[in-house]
Amino acid sequence: MPKTMGYCRVSSMDQNETRQILKMKSHGIDDRYIFIDKKSGKDFNRLEYQLMKRFCEEGDLIYIDSLDRLGRNYDDIINEWKYITRKINANIVCLDNETLFDSRKFKSMGDIGKLMEDQFLSLLSYVAEQERKKIKQRQAEGIIIAKSRGKYKGRKKIEINSKFQKIYTTWKDGEITATNAMELLGLKRNTFYRRVKEYEANLRSQLKQRED
Template sequence: MTVKAYGRVSSEQQDWTRQLLKFKELGIEDKNIFMDKATGKNFDREQYQAMKGSLEVGDILYLDDLDRLGRDYDLIKEEWHEITKKIKADIVVLSNQEIFDSRKFKAMGGIGKLLEDQFLSMLAYVAEQERKKMLQRQKEGIAIAKTTGKYKGKPRKYTEKNDSLMHAVELYKQGNKTVKEIISITKISRSSFYEYLKENNIQRNV
């Protein structure tokens, strides 16, 4: 049995120190702490996938909060059930540990499974609604900034990273390499690559 932790912040500008300190206070080794700077709208995140792939039967996975796992109502439930039922690891959510500790639900038998599904549905729904509110506030803020002439769009940062992304997109358009090969060549994150393809509606040439 190995104790692991997963944390996430949504952007490069956000700080994950608070989450990291909580995990270290639990005595979790650095090699077993996985952290992403990525959106919570899906689970195509480099460190999340690495963490999930490393989980084994009996492992315990700590999360600071449920929304660090994700913010999509249905996907959160799918991932939770896959980890706890298929992989047979356990999840503990520190912010709601008295409720969200899959070990407790297992010990309760059939009624525990029912309660787990109900509580998970409720909090996953809240997480998704918070994400929708955040996106709406962001859109409203941009709209206001545009009307006042203050909106300048996203600043172009990390030139090296952007150049690597453009290289990856060009390889993708050529259609003769797999995504895995492209990621290996350009050293960009899979989540950033897919997010850029989706946002710009980029299709592979075939």
């Protein structure tokens, strides 16, 4: 029996995905079928998205809040959309523009529908990617201004707290992969291994103090 699923994405751990989740629930989507990522839309290397895609079958329906929640990379958005709607033969609906982005409507129009879908998708994907570039440019300009005023302090250092310790132990015990650990902590690869190095150095220091 076809499933109805919802995909939600925010760009970072401190952003709130509640609004998107409420939209999914208003369409009767069960909690177990709502997939949530807290990660940049620059690529599709996202744990929950990949899980949803593997779970997706022919005839399923996926709701997303808007096209940029799916992603912000022009080529990848088009490839992922076509993979789900044409290879898997499932459907996608963008809630902020259902008139243009409801793959069921395009399928009902045959070959001309495919042509129209490709054109609309190319246009909106391009807009989504350009917006991502503008965001990065504004961030870079903001950092330059802050540095010139002596107010830029860089990213706030992430504390090695009990959550990190628990996930670190789970990872070291082989129960999860390093990628899973990074996702759970919301850390990029370099930051994750830097924190691991700091944590392990601290453990060695504590051990040495006890031995002394």
